[in-house]
Structures are given as structure tokens and as C-alpha cells.
Amino acid sequence: MRFVDEYRDAGRARALAAQMAELCRPGRAYKFMEVCGGHTHTIYKHGLEDYLPEAVSLIHGPGCPVCVIPMGRLDDAIHIAEQPDVIMTSFGDMMRVPGGRGSFLDAKARGADIRMVYSPLDALKIARQNPRKRVVFMAIGFETTAPSTAMTVLRAETEGIHNFSVFCNHVTIIPAIKAILDSPDLHLDGFIGPGHVSAVIGCRPYEFIAHTYGKPLVVTGFEPLDVLRSVYQILAQLAEGRSQVENQYARVVPWNGNAKALNVISRVMELRPYFEWRGLGSISHSALKMTEKYAAYDAERIFQIPGVRVADPKACQCGEVLKGVLKPWECKVFGTACTPETPIGTCMVSSEGACAAYYNFGRFSRERVKEATRR
Amino acid sequence: MTPEHTTEHTTEHATAPAPGEAPGGEATALWAESAVREAGPRSRPTREDQVLQRIERARRGKARVREDLVTLAHGAGGKATHTLIEAVFLEAFRNPLLEPLGDGAVTGTLALTTDAYVVRPLFFPGGDIGDLAVNGTVNDLAMCGATPRYLSAGFILEEGFPIADLRRITASMAAAARAAGVWIVTGDTKVVENGKADGCYITTAGVGTLDRGATLSAASVTPGDAVIVSGPIGEHGMTIMLARGELDLEAHLTSDTAPLHDLTARLLSACGGPTGGPAGGAVRCLRDATRGGVATVLNELATASQVSIVLDENTIPIRPDVRGACELLGIDPLYVACEGRMIAVVAAGHADAALDALRAHPLGADAAIIGRAGDDPPGLVLLKTSFGGTRIVDLLVGDPLPRIC
Numbered sequence: 134m135r136f137v138d139e140y141r142d143a144g145r146a147r148a149l150a151a152q153m154a155e156l157c158r159p160g161r162a163y164k165f166m167e168v169c170g171g172h173t174h175t176i177y178k179h180g181l182e183d184y185l186p187e188a189v190s191l192i193h194g195p196g197c198p199v200c201v202i203p204m205g206r207l208d209d210a211i212h213i214a215e216q217p218d219v220i221m222t223s224f225g226d227m228m229r230v231p232g233g234r235g236s237f238l239d240a241k242a243r244g245a246d247i248r249m250v251y252s253p254l255d256a257l258k259i260a261r262q263n264p265r266k267r268v269v270f271m272a273i274g275f276e277t278t279a280p281s282t283a284m285t286v287l288r289a290e291t292e293g294i295h296n297f298s299v300f301c302n303h304v305t306i307i308p309a310i311k312a313i314l315d316s317p318d319l320h321l322d323g324f325i326g327p328g329h330v331s332a333v334i335g336c337r338p339y340e341f342i343a344h345t346y347g348k349p350l351v352v353t354g355f356e357p358l359d360v361l362r363s364v365y366q367i368l369a370q371l372a373e374g375r376s377q378v379e380n381q382y383a384r385v386v387p388w389n390g391n392a393k394a395l396n397v398i399s400r401v402m403e404l405r406p407y408f409e410w411r412g413l414g415s416i417s418h419s420a421l422k423m424t425e426k427y428a429a430y431d432a433e434r435i436f437q438i439p440g441v442r443v444a445d446p447k448a449c450q451c452g453e454v455l456k457g458v459l460k461p462w463e464c465k466v467f468g469t470a471c472t473p474e475t476p477i478g479t480c481m482v483s484s485e486g487a488c489a490a491y492y493n494f495g496r497f498s499r500e501r502v503k504e505a506t507r508r
Numbered sequence: 509m510t511p512e513h514t515t516e517h518t519t520e521h522a523t524a525p526a527p528g529e530a531p532g533g534e535a536t537a538l539w540a541e542s543a544v545r546e547a548g549p550r551s552r553p554t555r556e557d558q559v560l561q562r563i564e565r566a567r568r569g570k571a572r573v574r575e576d577l578v579t580l581a582h583g584a585g586g587k588a589t590h591t592l593i594e595a596v597f598l599e600a601f602r603n604p605l606l607e608p609l610g611d612g613a614v615t616g617t618l619a620l621t622t623d624a625y626v627v628r629p630l631f632f633p634g635g636d637i638g639d640l641a642v643n644g645t646v647n648d649l650a651m652c653g654a655t656p657r658y659l660s661a662g663f664i665l666e667e668g669f670p671i672a673d674l675r676r677i678t679a680s681m682a683a684a685a686r687a688a689g690v691w692i693v694t695g696d697t698k699v700v701e702n703g704k705a706d707g708c709y710i711t712t713a714g715v716g717t718l719d720r721g722a723t724l725s726a727a728s729v730t731p732g733d734a735v736i737v738s739g740p741i742g743e744h745g746m747t748i749m750l751a752r753g754e755l756d757l758e759a760h761l762t763s764d765t766a767p768l769h770d771l772t773a774r775l776l777s778a779c780g781g782p783t784g785g786p787a788g789g790a791v792r793c794l795r796d797a798t799r800g801g802v803a804t805v806l807n808e809l810a811t812a813s814q815v816s817i818v819l820d821e822n823t824i825p826i827r828p829d830v831r832g833a834c835e836l837l838g839i840d841p842l843y844v845a846c847e848g849r850m851i852a853v854v855a856a857g858h859a860d861a862a863l864d865a866l867r868a869h870p871l872g873a874d875a876a877i878i879g880r881a882g883d884d885p886p887g888l889v890l891l892k893t894s895f896g897g898t899r900i901v902d903l904l905v906g907d908p909l910p911r912i913c
Contacts, residue, residue, distance in 0.1 A: 134832060143896035180897020229581065242577035251755060357895045462559040474574060494900050496560050497885050505882055506818050506890055506898050
């Protein structure tokens, strides 16, 4: 497949693996965080860890937008969905995420009209087709998806569609990374920077990570060679004693971001004073809400939402796992209160989360798996 | 988003070894052994070992449905479906014929199966609910090693459903039945009120005869066996997803729905037992890769036989347009339903003969050996990726859903 296969060449991966091994200082262990869930997926899907030097381990970061939605927000969304004449719409991955009162799938089974859409425009289409219903779009995602939500609101305004609103849960990546960096027990040596988010915000917002915190960050594409190349670049920076923001994904990410997309976001949304993240707690200025001007499209203003804050159980140590301080099995609730069927923290929600992966396959060491495929 | 069928009780789509006897007993022993080995010289298990042991106990425990209501996940063919089948249906109906949870039940020289069809849209490129309902049941019988003979057909129709559409469906059922050499010999019709069904649901049951004496079992896969797929994967599922018109994505895909009984007959004749045993003696197991796709079937086999299955991604046949659509939507084709493809596990020495037999038939022209069974780690399906890495291919928790980022 063109534009794909050239980034999946095993020969080039082997060459990179050898170069990476040379850059590792003997006796030193390296921990890098891939911030974005898309990278986690690439790493998992292609079995990319097999190419990494043994000294390098990757920590899965907070960048899975469905996983970071706290239980309370989901309960609010379900509350909205259960109001008369409401059609709730959301992306497919949101359907299974558990809140305090079950998931969207459970609410749907109880009779709520909850529909899966592939874009906010699909939700607007449903609003157009059902003028007597109140159609709500459960907006989630980082700066990647916020522009399309904002565009949809602007289109609803232009078309004069008044039975459409957005339950805005868009989050911003920089405060989350900063929260992790500010943790006193941080054990990270560098960052594999988000790709799609950076296509919107550009590379400049990460510069404080390199300058203030002294950690290399490489903005990275989503093909397996992109990720390997990025790990190589981080190792090279560390070997040379540098800490910079580099753009490995220049074929998509402009250094200064996408001004048009940022402009659309700022026309419709503004920063919230604080927002609760599953596993990470409350982070200031880490999410977006609808501006006063677009109050008519803001589900939070239209519906009386309970706004219940379901605190993550105290015992949940997702934050520590995310920061690479704890291994999944070291968390107090791992495997007892928190399992893939009844996840508490973000690391257990997604099947690619660190805890879910460890729950399912921790008993098979990587060596044993590799041995099995060699025979 | 299940391309078709909901949960059915006869038997299909279940993984776990028969509850009652501790499932995976041997696996656990092997696991414990390796845990001790990996723990090194320490005689007491580490805290990590203890945590892992607790998880293992939970896995082995009885399947339990936690939900109070049925959700769509229960019909998706993944873990939730398995739990529902074991905890509700198997628990209520338990008997020796049901317990193996195969594609159909086999007793003496008879094979019996049933299936329900709820596909939306009813008509799609390459087929419709009618030929799907015939082929699906024909295939379930073929996977038992049986020759399909007779089918029943039950129709649940929604008030207001166009008679012309019903004629179109029955015409395609009739054509499919002719092609498969079966008669539809009995049936039932119910009409429900407007809004109570999606136009038309069909259930079919089928009876077949076992003429070859082959014994096929999900539990008979042996280390060294070859894993063969009869053709390119994922076409039916992706066709249905695109035919729903919700994706603004166009591709010229057609469903692979087809009857496989002829293909299985040829395969079984070509693979005699090692010492002149019954025809098909070298074929361990046949499974059609319907809901949940190839990955789900292989997980079921690996668990039932307590073997590992190692796949080579480079050898898995998949059409470029299916691969492209999956790539765009972030869907793993290994989990996408096929309606005219099967997995055959064959003793190593007969793999080439099996492949030749399959490739000689138009429906098996692109058959390929995609992997082998091994002894460790038991119950696990692994994939050597074309990128050169390794990953575990697990059962899905729910539906394969497009990723948003």
C-alpha cells in the first residue's frame, strides 16, 4: 500500500535497531513516554518493542482521550442521554468506557437513545433529520478533534439548527504533560511527542519541556518506522547531552501548527479553570468549554447536569503508573478492584493501557513469547 | 456493530474449555512451572507472582455475567459473548453434545446446527440476508465434517415489510440452497408490529450426515500442525460496514458469502489418516471464520487444545482494498467477519496436500498456510508482524470499533 508500506520496512527497522543499541550507555536504563494513545497502538500492533534495545522501556502516557474522561463526566453524559427526547451521540470507543453508573452501552440497554457516530457532522445530520429531538454530541479528544467539533457548531449556527448541542469534554495535552513533569518522583528521560495534536498546535508549545525540564521531545508520526526513528532521535539527544524539541513528523506537522484550526477552536471554546482527569486528578487549564457566545449549543448550560464528581478511588494509583513510578502490579487495586471487566483507572480502560495489557499477558514474559515465535 | 447474527445457543463461538472440569488445568501447571523458573533462585513467590496467581485464579473461575441487562457487547462475539453463553446458556442446557461448543452438535452420523441472521442492510454487495442464512448454516454443518442435507427457515417479519423484498430474499435463499445441494424442508413465519424488528430476521437450522468418519474437534490441535485459511480474510465484515453508508467511504468490496461444503469435502478426501485411517484423518479441525474473524476462531482453538498458535502476518491473504479500508478505520482485519472462509488445522505432513486440494477449488484458490501450532505458551495466539515484531492476538472485549485517533 503506497504511503504506508515505506514506513513499515523491516530491513530499515533492523538497521535502526542496531544504531539505537550503539547509542545506549552501558548500564543505563532509559524510560520514554509515548504521550499519545495512537503511538501506543502502533507499538502494540507492529510488535515494535522487539526492536528496542533492552535498556529502553516505553511508558504509555495519558494520551488516550476516551480513557482520561473521569467517571463523573460520563455519569453526567448518561444523565443527559436519559432526558426526554434526547439523542446522545458519541464516537465508538466511548461506548464501553465505564462511569459510576455503567457505560453508554449499559445506558443504551436501559433504553437511552445513544448512537455511535464517526464525526460531529454525523451528529449534526441526525439533528437535521430529527427536528423534534434534542441531539447532543459527546465531544472528546485533544486538540486533534476539537477543531471538527468547533466547525460543526459554526455550521449549526450558519444553518440555524437549534436542536443540536455539544457536551464538551475536549482536553489539552500540554497541562497533562506538565502535571506529569511536575511530579516529584518522575522517572522519565524523554518524550515521544504527539503527532496529530501537534499538527494543530505545532511544536513550539513543547519547548518548555526541553528548556525548563531538560527532557528531549520528538514529535512523531504513527507508522512503526516513525516511532523507532523518534526513539533513535531521543537517544541521540541524550548521548550528545542535548534536550530539544525535534519534529520527526514534518511531513504532517508544521512547526507553527495550524493557525486556521486554532482560530476555529478559539472562536467557539475557551479554557476551563480546571478539569478532572481519570487517574491524574484535577489539572488546571487542561480542558475546553463552550464560550458564552455559543451557550445555545452548550449541553452543559442547556441541561441541568448533576455535575457529580466521582472521585477516583483513593487506592487507584494510575497516576504513578502513568508516570512510570509504579509497575501495574504494584498498584494497590490492580487485579482486585480494578480489572479489565471493571476498570477503575485509565490504564485499565483501554485494552492497550499498561494495566490492561499486563493483566491479560503479564504472565507471559516477553522472552517466552519471542522464544515461541522463533521455533 | 455486529455484521450479523446475535448470540445463538446451539453452540457456536465459544472459547473456554468445558466448565466443570477446571479449564486450563494443564496450562496453569505449565504457567506455575515457568513462574517458578522465571522467579529464579528465590523459593518464595515474589509479590508480582502472587498478583499474577490471583489473576490466574480469577480467569479460571466460573464465567459470571456482571451486567443486569443485555448489551450489544453480548452479541459481538468477543469475551462478553463467551461469558453469556457459558454462564447462561450452557449453565441452563448443559449436556454432552452442547458442551464442546462447536459449530454444530454431532451425534452418531448426524450433525445439527442453528443460526440467526439479523444483518443490516438486508441487501449488500455480493449477497443478502437470504443467501447468508443458507450459506451460514450450510457452513456450520460443513465445519462438522458433515454433508449438509436439510434446512429449516424461520422468518420474523416487521409489519410494513415489502413483499417484493421478501420475494427477493426467498429467491436468493432458493438459489443458495440449490447451489449447496440442500432442501429447505420446513419453516415458520411470525409478523411483529412496526418498529419491533429491523424489517426481516431469519433463523435457519440444518441437518447434515457424517459420511466420512472424520472426527474433528477444537481440542485436537497438536503442536506442529499447520493452520490454513481458505482465502482472503475480512471481506464480508468490511463490505457490510461500508454498505451501511455511515462512513462516507467508498470501495468496491463484495461479501465473500459462499457455501463451503464442497471445499471441506475435497479437503477431507485429500487428507487421509497416516495409516490409511478414515478420510480426513489428518484434518484436526475446521472452523468458519464468521463473527469475531480469524483471531477469535484461533483463540478458541488455542484454548481448547492448550497449544500456542503462531501466525505469520506476511502470509495472511487479504485483498488490498480490504486492507486499505481496515487501515483507514483502524480496524484489525484479523477480527473482521468472513462468511465464506474457513480455518483448517491439518497435521504437518499433510499441509501441502491440504493446500493443493483447497487451491484446486475456486473458493480456495488463494488458500494459504498462515501459521503453526506450538506447545508454548498454551492457549495463546501470537502474530509475527510483517514489520518484524511479535504481538499477542487476544479475544476482543467488545465490537471492533473504529478508533478516533
